[in-house]
Amino acid sequence: MAADEPGKRPTDPQLSGVLARAAAGDGVAWHTLVELYSHRVFALARSRVRDVHLAEEITQSVFATIAIKLGSGEYTEQGRFEQWLFRVAMNRVRDSIRRSRRRPDHADAGILESAAAADVESASDAASLAALREAVARLPEADREVIELRHHGGLGFNQIAEMLDEPLGTLLARHHRALKKLKAMIEAGTASAGSARGIPS
Amino acid sequence: MTNHTNTTPWDSDPSLKDLSGSLDRLGQAERQAAPAGLADRIAAATMPKAAAAPNLRIAGTQIETAPATAARIGPRIPMRLAAAIGLAATVGAAFMAVRSGTPSPDPAPAIVAVSHPVEDWLTAAELWADFSGDELSTLTARASSLSSSLDESWITTDLFSEEEDSL
Secondary structure, three states: OOOOOOOOOOOHHHHHHHHHHHHOOOHHHHHHHHHHHHHHHHHHHHHHHOOHHHHHHHHHHHHHHHHHHHHOOOOEEOOOHHHHHHHHHHHHHHHHHHHHOOOOOOOOHHHHHHHHHOOOOOHHHHHHHHHHHHHHHHOOHHHHHHHHHHHHOOOOHHHHHHHHOOOHHHHHHHHHHHHHHHHHHHHHHHHHHOOOOOOOO | OOOOOOOOHHHHOHHHHHHHHHHHHHHHHHHHOOOOOHHHHHHHHHHHHHHHOOOOEEOOOOOOOOOHHHHHHOOHHHHHHHHHHHHHHHHHHHHHHHHHHOOOOOOHHHHHHHHHHHHHHHHHHHHHHOOOHHHHHHHHHHHHHHHHHHHHHHHHOOOOHHHOOOO
16 A cells, blocks of 8 residues: 555544554554655655665654654654654755755756656656756745645645644645746746747746 | 645646646656665664554553653663672772771781782783784674664664654
């Protein structure tokens, strides 16, 4: 069961049951939990650090923390597990960036492979995604955070608003502004490159 | 393929809607770029920590709690206490041995009393000198590997926990 498959997201009662069993030391439940969320956390991390191995390290670190906090009773299940998980993930990513002080400034060839793996058939689509990725990387931090939580982490707006402690309306406006900035960047980029290849304009 | 449970009022804006769709595809590509066996490796690496501390509080219920950190910190305290008592006893015995010799008009017993620990130490030093180079290098290698494994353990567990308040 992977959470990024449509219709496979656990309901709150299902998730609560998995959490309780995992916290009690049930290895199968813990594996289920990791399987449900590890790819989403990985995607969020990789979008920032742009290194597969580092993204995996961050993902593992996130789940190590979750395991400890679950077991020690520091987490109280109130139907907000995803918000908590991604808050931990964002903190880890920020820690990692602070340590490395690396900002991505080059296209990652891996994205082309992964785009192909994602059933994106044409090379132009893959190139579009690579360009889009570059544009996301140039967004201001606040805009990028919302975009990545929404589209890479797969969180709903309500969850992001709760996680960032903002009213839903404010969060929606932030997302809208981020999309418009992104669109302007892409249009400026494609105009200067003299070629538009499938990116919405 | 998205995970979203809610949509935006401007999803009707064709250009932004297309862009949002492209971002969804980008997010999907990132998720599918995860190395094979990612979940298996992570679950295996973090499983003992979950199993070692089996409790979860669910809102409205209370299950007894055994903090995971207690197991790690607990055993160290008696060992440190025992080491401190042992050290104090050794120093006290040496002090008493020296002191018991001072009233004596003959300094020889005091010298003898002091010389015993010194001889013991010299014997221990000779034993240590008998260690071959290979044994020393083996010990050094073991100490290094233990140190690095301890470092890794800290990196993956406690160092980053300052900001993550539970919900």
